[in-house]
Amino acid sequence: MEFRHLRCFLALAEELHFGRAAARLAMTQPPLSLNIQQLEASVGAPLFVRNSRGVALTPAGQAFVPRARALLDAAAGAAREAREVAQGVSGQLRVGFAGTVLYRGLPQILRSFAQRHPRLRLVLREMSSSDQLIDLQHGRLEAGFVHTPRVPPGCAQVLVSRQAFVACVPAQHALGRKRHLSPALLAGEPFVAISRAVSPDYHDRLLALCADHGFEPDVRFELRHWLSVVSLVAQGLGVSLVPAALQQAGLPGAAFVPLQGDSPPYETRCLWREGGESAALSAFLEAVRGFAQPAE
Template sequence: MSHLETRQLQYFVVLAEELHFSRAAKRLCISQPPLSIAIKQLESTLDAQLFERNSRGVRLTHAGQHLLLQARDILERTRRAAMDTRAVAHGMAGSLRLGFVGSSMYRGLPQALELMRAQYPDVRVDLHELNSIDQIAALQSGKIDLGLMHTIAPPVGLIAQALVSEPFVACIPAGHPLAGEAKIAIAQLANERLILFSEAVSPDYFRVIRNMCQKAGFDPELRHEVRHWLSVLSLVGAGQGVSIVPACLQRAGMQGLAFKAIAEKTPSSVLQAMWQPLPAHPLIPILLGHLQAVVKKQLRATV
């Protein structure tokens, strides 16, 4: 035997709790011989003695104590997987592991999650804030079911759907000399210190914004490279530089900032969903439907 069986782990946990073969067999509604055989098979598979048996009874070895923690965790995850599968199959319940970039919070994600909770109160959405590259790795390894990320070409085996496309805007301190302008040309930022995402964290955003600056005739002076948009806004508000950010960040409500439209045409900032197509998680289209509805409402409100 080369693998662990759920039945063996169940028998092991009950015996570890009872520390008595007869009581454990009675609790499992089986006779004692099958229990003894299952435990011996489990010990053979693991090449480890799990119980010490003597005339006074049964007690766990150190190896058995270690396995008890692991076995309980395995059985609980197995139970939850079965429960979630049945619930999803019969009434839209279960769980969805969602990866997201920080800007999703200003692109309708909180409202979409609330709509989903109201419609399906038994659905659990587990949130994982990850940059775009880490989300792709998590999708490929099965650690998340759905990712909300910035524009990036989906690798083989994943499919993508664009959710939001919006312009970039200039973000400057409220007391900046350009704060009174209706629009700002990117060239007007040539002598400013630019606060930007780390290239390692978000190579797409880094490249797009740097290309905007180079097209305007200058290489940006990078003052800080950070990991989250709120950090960008905080540093700009503290007078540490300026930035070029997706327009949705105007909804962050931070004080001390001025957001200005960019005079020239620039690439769009795109938020997209990405997931494994097969087997498709049944909760994905439900959440995406709510998210698209919220985004449309937000766009109508800004027109």
Template sequence: MELRLLHYFVTLAEELHFGRAAQRLFISQPPLSVAIRQLEDELQAQLFERSSKGVRLTAAGEHLLERARQLLALSRQAAQETQDVAQGTRGHLRLGFVGSSLYRGLPQALALLQQSHPQVRVDLLEANSAEQVLGLQQLRLDVALVHSTLPPEGIASQLIVDEPFVACLPQGHRLRRAADVDLADLKRDRLILFSSLVSPTYHQRIYEMCLAHGFAPEVRHEVRHWLSVLSMVSLGLGVALVPAALQRVGLPHLAFKPLRGAHPASEMLAMWRREPDNPLVRALLHYLQQEALKLDQAVKTSRPSR
């Protein structure tokens, strides 16, 4: 059944007068009569009884009226929801993230997205960078927050956070009272490192930082998550080089020290498929950058002047 015919039928059922119904529909009376006859022929049922006294619904017409109103309401709702999704005010966003993003503005960005897009549902999946990139390629994720890595073909990327690494030391470490740490001073320590299988870029970056300071680190433990790195350091199992954002985690028995000199940065990138364009991804990226900037400014403000 055409929605146009149902619309004509409902209007006539409400007016029970061809002239008034045609006026409401902004058409002349003959096309309305033709449309009603077409609908009756399609349904093989008489919907109206016509007489010199007027028009009234048959039993079949009364039954159809409720269903027709429901169908028209559903069609209007579907049209509105489709427009909302296209404009990014409604929909479903599947977001992958690495654990460190929880301390790099992700919770605040999600809160802002929920405020501005209350009809959007966000599903969260914590996964390592390689798993998230695969999720994007297999259409299981819409956007991914990953450690520094090269995006594959068809995947766009945007830098969200660029911050220094800091030395993470256990509470009883010999350098715990130092203002800063020379990386070479850690050459006798056991290093707890992010797994090369999980994030080869981070693993290689930290390893090369140590080599640039004259030593190959003694790696005793490789783990999959930054929180595992911090937990193992807090237990006194070694030291680590971690993104500065992880100072906000609040685990006990840890000391964080800036590294002396120039070093490669710790980066977090957002990645998403280039096609099709997703306005929800654009909205989330806006809030992520906004919150990352706030955190960066807060860090700069809190640094003591020299």
């Protein structure tokens, strides 16, 4: 049974006249008759009654009509979906993200992308930067938003945002009332930090920043998520240095104070595997570049 058999069957079932059905299909009557015979042989039952009065559907033919239409519709739908995926009109993308991108960049990118490509589906996965790098290299993610300058071979990148670090202290702490503070004032305070296993770059940057100001931080708590860091500070259990965008989280009990002097920026990059980008990924990267940090 082939699709041409089904098209011939439906044309004849609707016209109930070999001449009209053949003209509709832009063929002559002999090949139409042959296609119907081949289909009936494949089905194993007569689908039409042919007599001097014309053509009529048998009960088997009547039962076959909706199934034949469904088969042709499904085939057309599959072909249409394949074309749309190839063109980047529909499909699915797996995108990883970490840290503060929820507060600086990702929502704006998602809104822009959804407006332009409503039929493209994004599967978002919150993951550490190190886990994203692994999944990108193994093809389990199409793109990822990471907080590391160490881009592995075979990955392309675009800088999405750059932001300053700020001090995060309990709202009732005396340092919370300052307009600016030197990191040196945090010496001797219990520190809350992102785990080094989750974000080795941030962890090393924290230690280096404190070393530049003459002290080693007393890291009491190492956590996996930025919101957990701010939440623990808000409970009065320590202080931290966090990306400025976390002020938007709105957690009560935490105060954010800008730092005096220069400090290394906290950068977010979008990574993807170089070469062979799909149309859907290219469309997503267009939305990313629309928000991305201008090159300096």
